[in-house]
Amino acid sequence: MAGAPLIALDLDGTLEDSRDDMVAAALRVRAAFNLPERPGDEFRDHVNRGMPHLYAVCFEELLEAPEQHARARAAYDADYAAHIADSTRLYDGMAAALAELAALGRLAIVTNKPEGLSDTLLRALGVRARFAVVIGGDSCAEAKPSPLPLRTAAARAGVDPTSGARVFMIGDSAGDVRCGRAAEATVIWCAWGYNDAPGELTPDYTAQHPRELADLVRAALA
Secondary structure (H helix, E strand, O other), X not given: OOOOOEEEEOOEXXXXXXXHHHHHHHHHHHHHOOOOOOOOHHHHOOOOOOHHHHHHHHOHHHOOOHHHHHHHHHHHHHHHHHOOOOOOOEOOOHHHHHHHXXXXXXXXXXXXXXXXXXXXXXXXXXXXXXXXXXXXXXXXXXXXXXXXXXXXXXXXXXXXXXHOXXXXXXXXXXXXXXXXXXXXXXXXXXXXXXXXXXXXXXXXXXXXXXXXXXXXXXXXXX
């Protein structure tokens, strides 16, 4: 697919909603470590803000006990991986959207979720084969909103923007928009995700539903 664009997508909040499974894993680990019971809603808005934030908020009682906190972090990773798609599903229309996008360019995941967990989730959802590259929050020296993960995805996918190849960043957060802007990519914001607005920067396009994504990419390439 010579000269094909890179079409990078965020994962959580863009392809799927993983918050219920992430919260459930946190609650199970809290119980295993005999931490006080707390309602899952207290953690729901925190589990998708990067793993350091998740660990700090969900296991804050252990922050002054570094060894125990490290054990809780490892326990969370193992528990979540084992239950990664108990309730997580692709958003309605996303499977068809990925099939259309794959006909237009090389697909990549660019997420702040760890690469291993991202790969496990994509396989559980049955869409890992769609993606040439998976870049997680631990795949390179910087995470989004840095442009480095998107640039790394392009390099690994064999897409060279300096030769005129187009790069797209599709996501639901201000970090996705900032990452795409910094990498000089075309940015598509997903209005169905976790956030009500794209932040301080304006995306090039807004998609109200996954079925709109391929048409927006085609419009940008025309």
